[in-house]
Amino acid sequence: MAVGKLLIFLTTSVLTLTLIQPHPAVGSRTFISDSDGAAIITNPPPLGICASAVTKYGYKCQEIDVTTEDGYILNVQRIPTGKDGGGGDGGGRKREPVLLQHGVLVDGMTWLLNSPEQSLALILADNGFDVWIANTRGTSYSRRHVTLDPDKPEFWNWTWDEIAAFDLPAVIAYIFQQTNQKVQYVGHSLGTLIALASFSEGKEIDKIKSAAMLSPVAYLSHMTTALGVLAAKVFVGEITIVFGLAEFNPKGEDVDRFLKGLCADPKVSCYDLMTAITGRNCCLNSSTVDVFLRSEPQPTSTKNLVHFSQTVRDGVLAKYDYGTPIFNIEHYGSPRPPIYNLSNIPKDFPLFISHGGQDALADSKDVANLLDDLKLHDEGKLSVQYVREFAHADFIMGVTAKDVVYDKIVSFFQRNQ
Ligand SMILES: *[C@@H]1O[C@H](CO)[C@@H](O)[C@H](O)[C@H]1NC(C)=O
Ligand SMILES: *[C@@H]1O[C@H](CO)[C@@H](O)[C@H](O)[C@H]1NC(C)=O
Ligand SMILES: *[C@@H]1O[C@H](CO)[C@@H](O)[C@H](O)[C@H]1NC(C)=O
Numbered sequence: 447m448a449v450g451k452l453l454i455f456l457t458t459s460v461l462t463l464t465l466i467q468p469h470p471a472v473g474s475r476t477f478i479s480d481s482d483g484a485a486i487i488t489n490p491p492p493l494g495i496c497a498s499a500v501t502k503y504g505y506k507c508q509e510i511d512v513t514t515e516d517g518y519i520l521n522v523q524r525i526p527t528g529k530d531g532g533g534g535d536g537g538g539r540k541r542e543p544v545l546l547q548h549g550v551l552v553d554g555m556t557w558l559l560n561s562p563e564q565s566l567a568l569i570l571a572d573n574g575f576d577v578w579i580a581n582t583r584g585t586s587y588s589r590r591h592v593t594l595d596p597d598k599p600e601f602w603n604w605t606w607d608e609i610a611a612f613d614l615p616a617v618i619a620y621i622f623q624q625t626n627q628k629v630q631y632v633g634h635s636l637g638t639l640i641a642l643a644s645f646s647e648g649k650e651i652d653k654i655k656s657a658a659m660l661s662p663v664a665y666l667s668h669m670t671t672a673l674g675v676l677a678a679k680v681f682v683g684e685i686t687i688v689f690g691l692a693e694f695n696p697k698g699e700d701v702d703r704f705l706k707g708l709c710a711d712p713k714v715s716c717y718d719l720m721t722a723i724t725g726r727n728c729c730l731n732s733s734t735v736d737v738f739l740r741s742e743p744q745p746t747s748t749k750n751l752v753h754f755s756q757t758v759r760d761g762v763l764a765k766y767d768y769g770t771p772i773f774n775i776e777h778y779g780s781p782r783p784p785i786y787n788l789s790n791i792p793k794d795f796p797l798f799i800s801h802g803g804q805d806a807l808a809d810s811k812d813v814a815n816l817l818d819d820l821k822l823h824d825e826g827k828l829s830v831q832y833v834r835e836f837a838h839a840d841f842i843m844g845v846t847a848k849d850v851v852y853d854k855i856v857s858f859f860q861r862n863q
Pocket of ligand 1: 599600603
């Protein structure tokens, strides 16, 4: 399709979406609106993550800035010891570093929302680990760059390709340099995708000892969330051109309007957006959800969501598709974007995968595709856990997550020390 025609097509379809009035029963209840239905505009929370969610429970916590090779300044938290300086010394060994990598549209706070006894970051600190929390580019504490201005589109010109190629290596290199040790890795959602993509290219794997993947996202073509599917359809049409939205801020007015448009579709129920997006979580504490909604969802780039939508459409894990063979050749030297071949992940690399039966994003069929790529993995180096009642958010906020999943992560890391 010619660019002009494409633009007209997109403009009309987007306008149709945005002009439809929201269904009265759903219009007043989205997580981007307050109880009066007015959009809330995000401001970065005044306190850092250490002060707002860690030190108040008696844990030491350091705020650190790490600069990526392409100039983004990332905020990282380090929780070096357990409560009141305790948490064991790993049996005389040096405490091993663990990096926690959050998902898309959220930030490092997601590891710290429940009580200290229920939150993975603090559980690991109390079990003898030196805990590091990443915050990817564009989230409220990592909204900085050595030269680019976050209020300008140039700042938002990236997708998870760049998070994998720049953010992950910068943080891992920093931890390695500070601790002189290989890193244990925990990813949730996007945090699994960027690690799997890097490992498949042989990157980072020499600096990582083992990895726990929660709600693994690699293939997305079976995603069941109606809102996600519709959003993906709209996004994949290079919505950037129409919206000119370089930043996708879920709490901003443009996105509020966009989502209300999507929610007007009769196939999409937005009564409870958390469920609409992540699936039927079994075990969330409503006060934790309130805490979640105070700091999340977080901005990302529109281009990143377009890239996700391409993954939904294409059923393969590939780099960002510039849309035409000519543009792809310009960027990659080939008419199609290069794929990340997950079969290339070294077969002896220790992996723990935990996925949920109710997860609308990491659907079981897509996880089965991922596991198929790993089918030649050494026996004993791949543990897979299936939690029938869990959906996407249960893995980070579920009140039963400690008993069901986190205790298994701790013993997995201890086995691979
Ligand atoms: C965005 O980045 C790509 C390279 O990744 C570059 O070709 C393009 O010109 C950039 N666009 C803008 C608006 O900065
Ligand atoms: C839910 O959160 C509240 C507030 O943090 C806490 O008092 C309560 O014990 C939690 N419930 C469960 C089941 O963990
Ligand atoms: C991925 O790599 C494996 C071998 O490592 C190969 O057999 C397979 O064809 C590759 N898949 C694609 C889609 O290129």
